[in-house]
Amino acid sequence: MRSLFLSWQAWALLSAVFAALTAIFAKIGIENVNSDFATFVRTVVILAALGLLLSLTGHWQSPATVSPKSWLFLVLSGLATGASWLCYFRALKIGDAARVAPVDKMSVVLVALFAVVFLGEKLSALHTLGIGLIAIGGVLLVL
Numbered sequence: 001m002r003s004l005f006l007s008w009q010a011w012a013l014l015s016a017v018f019a020a021l022t023a024i025f026a027k028i029g030i031e032n033v034n035s036d037f038a039t040f041v042r043t044v045v046i047l048a049a050l051g052l053l054l055s056l057t058g059h060w061q062s063p064a065t066v067s068p069k070s071w072l073f074l075v076l077s078g079l080a081t082g083a084s085w086l087c088y089f090r091a092l093k094i095g096d097a098a099r100v101a102p103v104d105k106m107s108v109v110l111v112a113l114f115a116v117v118f119l120g121e122k123l124s125a126l127h128t129l130g131i132g133l134i135a136i137g138g139v140l141l142v143l
Contacts, residue, residue, distance in 0.1 A: 019101075020101070023092065023097045023100070023101040024097060026042070026089060026092050027092050030092060030093050035086070035089040035092070035093040036086060036090075038089050039085045039086050088100070088104055091103075091104070099141055099142075102137065102138060103141055105134070105138070106134070106138040109131055112127070112131045
């Protein structure tokens with residue numbers, strides 16, 4: 001069982017489960033709340049939870065040990081995450097969770113494309129087919 005939680009597949013599956021719960025909990029939670037304020041509350045909760053996790057595990061790291069390149073890309077990632085959350089909560093506020101969340105997951109298609117273009121990653125024919133099917137599914141949900 002221990003080796004299961006050392007695999008990327010297990011963590012990715014847990015990520016999907018929590019992402020699904022995020023959509024359901026958020027849709028219920030923003031019923032009478034401004035979507036931007038809801039995003040703020042979510043962010044504060046995440047900061048507190050991560051601060052507690054880092055304290056309990058002893059994984060705090062000195063900021064001086066982080067390279068300038070890592071700082072740049074972590075900050076850019078944080079800004080992209082914030083923009084994504086603001087857009088996601090706004091979409092949930094005005095749309096159905098069952099349609100918003102799958103369209104949001106079109107990010108899977110974009111990650112694959114960006115990974116090929118910017119990171120030089122290679123996709124097998126099977127992976128390309130899977131990404132294509134996800135794209136088709138996303139388009140069908142929008143129609």
